[in-house]
Amino acid sequence: MSAFVYLYRSEDAAFRAAMGSPEQMQKSMQKWMAWMKQLGEQGHIKDQGHPLERAGRVVKGKRAITDGPYAESKDVIGGYTLIEAKDLAQAVELSLGCPILEGGGVVEVRPVLKTDM
Amino acid sequence: MELHEHLFRREAGRMVATLTRIFGVEHLALAEDVVQDAFCRALEVWKFRGVPEHPSAWLMATAKHRALDVLRRERTARTFAPELGRLLESEETLAPVVEELFAAHAIKDDQLRMMFSCCHPRLPEAAQVALMLHVLCGFSVDEIASAFVSTHAAVEKRLSRAKQTLASSERLFEIAEAADFAARLPTVHRALYLLFNEGYHGASAEAAVRVELCQEALRLAALLFAHPLGSTPATYALAAMMCLHAARLPARLDASGNLSALADQDRSRWDPELVAEGQRLLDLSATGPELTEYHVEAAIAAVHASAPRVEDTNWAQIVSLYDRLMTIRASPVVALNRAIAVAQHEGPGRGLEEIAAIADRDRLAAYPFYYAALGELELRRGKGETAREHFRAALALARNAMERRFLEQRMDACLRGAFA
Known part of the structure; x- marks a missing residue:
């Protein structure tokens, strides 16, 4: 098994729009939880990860610290999960169930660099 | 969790x-x-x-x-x-x-304040109901549009006007003022009644959506009677009516998902807990001098609920309750329901006479169940051909696929009746 990181990316405006009504938000959340639960039961979750605040500081140097990342990037990382899968193909396959895709968001699937070889 | x-x-x-x-x-x-x-x-x-x-x-x-x-x-x-x-x-x-x-009690009061504020006298009834659904029940514009078979634009316009009216009232309705509370209460009752009826008789083809509207109306009514100033006989009667009608919701669709008329419903599927709660609330409503339309409607529903089979229904009592309702809130629809009860009691011919005698009968011209009632009574007195024409007229007015299926089946029944 190899390790992968799922980075959940979405545009802030799209993220808000995809939220919609309370009813839709609840449904969306329940889909997420069902998806996470399924991944967990299949033994693919190494670390459920964390949600991230959608804004913080972007640091480019002592004199270049700005609010962000929304000023620079429309694509904001909303959270990450550490996944275990056979290979990249399987990790991608598993990510296809992620509800973020329905709201126009993106899952970035990145292999964790193997350091033991 | x-x-x-x-x-x-x-x-x-x-x-x-x-x-x-x-x-x-x-x-x-x-x-x-x-x-x-x-x-x-x-x-x-x-x-x-x-x-x-x-x-x-x-x-x-x-x-x-x-x-x-x-x-x-x-x-x-x-x-x-x-x-x-x-x-x-x-x-x-x-x-x-x-x-x-x-604090929990404060949140309850806030919901009542909002409920009364939504029933602003300057707002039309339909706007009051939409505003309550949106603000107090968390329904989005699209969800309201789908429940009321309206467009997004129409609901949005109605809501934004209603919100302007609400905002211009400067402060929320003050529920601590007993006189103001009592003065606004009938408007609140009416809005909750309309909300419930939109679920019970409404045009949405989605059975689930309609059940949700009924549940929301019941929840808000329960908030109302939990408050000392809100627990009036009329509130109890309204809530009783809602429970007794809601009890029948599970039986309104038959096993194949088709509409089922009251007479044909499998009464074992009526919800016994809601019937019991309706009875309890109806008992609580039976105090004081005031007899509201909600008392009478709840009493009619209670008579139905107490009949294990449709043949056991006390139609004479139902007719007399409809007579009472006509003196409180006369309308062509109430008169039509009364005529149907008369037909059950004294035969289809008498029912048809009563329908013919309805004042403002032309106001029923867009109501599919007016023609359906005519069709049903004609069919029962053996006039399959005439009945079929009435059902055809009803079909042309049907508001959703479920109603259409129901009326098509009745048309088929007319054919079978005619050749039998």
């Missing part, structure tokens, strides 16, 4: 009511933003960490913290709830006051 099916929607109503009390009625949009923020946060956190043990309390606490942030940040720039005045201005009183405002 399993979530209640409509938790977010319900909590949206509770949070908006309380936040609007804190921010002031002209800042309804701000309250809605804060609620949206709280849900976003829940979504972000819960999907990684799971649903907390007390999801409602979690959401409320999140809304409270956001409210404190907003008040601290903006209290110099904006005026918030005038009735809370200076309490929100000083840092010393702010946190304890907000804490108090988020």
Whole structure:
């Protein structure tokens, strides 16, 4: 098994729009939880990860610290999960169930660099 | 931890009511933003960490913290709830006051304040109902449009006008004033009645949507009778009527998902708990001198509920209750229902005479169940051909696929009747 990181990316405006009504938000959340639960039961979750605040500081140097990342990037990382899968193909396959895709968001699937070889 | 099916929607109503009390009625949009923020946060956190043990309390606490942030940040720039005045201005009183405002009993009162505020006398009844659904029940514009078989644009326009009226009232309705409360109460009853009926008789083809409207009406009615000033005989009667009708909802669709007329319903599928609750509320309503339309409608529903089979129905009693209803709130639809009861009691010929005698009968011309009733009675007295024409007229007015299927089946029955 190899390790992968799922980075959940979405545009802030799209993220808000995809939220919609309370009813839709609840449904969306329940889909997420069902998806996470399924991944967990299949033994693919190494670390459920964390949600991230959608804004913080972007640091480019002592004199270049700005609010962000929304000023620079429309694509904001909303959270990450550490996944275990056979290979990249399987990790991608598993990510296809992620509800973020329905709201126009993106899952970035990145292999964790193997350091033991 | 399993979530209640409509938790977010319900909590949206509770949070908006309380936040609007804190921010002031002209800042309804701000309250809605804060609620949206709280849900976003829940979504972000819960999907990684799971649903907390007390999801409602979690959401409320999140809304409270956001409210404190907003008040601290903006209290110099904006005026918030005038009735809370200076309490929100000083840092010393702010946190304890907000804490108090988020206490469970306060949230209940806030929902009542909002309910009464939505029933603003300057608003048409349809707007009052839409506003209540939106603000107090957390329905989005699209969800209301689908429930009322209307367009997004029409509902949005209605809601934005209603919100303007609400905002211009400057403060939320004060429920502590007994005289004001009593004066507005009939309007509130009426709006809840219409909300329930939209679910029970409404045009939406989605059975689930309609059940939800009925449930929301029942929930709001329960909030009303839980309050000392709201627990009047008329409120109990209204809630009794809702329970007794809602009890029949599971039987309104037969096994193949088709509409089932009252006479054909499998009565074992009526909800016994709702029948019992309806009876209990009806007993509570039987005090004082006032006999409202809700008393009579609940009594009619109770007569049906007490008949194990349709043949056991006490039609004479139902006819006399409809007579009573005609003296309280006469309408062609009430007269039509009365005529149908007469037909059950004295035969289809008598029923048809009663229908022919309805004043303002032309107002029923767009009502599919007017023609369906004519068809049913003609069929019962053996005039399959005439009956079929009436059902055809009803079919042309049907509002959704479910009604159409029902009427097509009745048309087929006419053919079978004619050749039998």
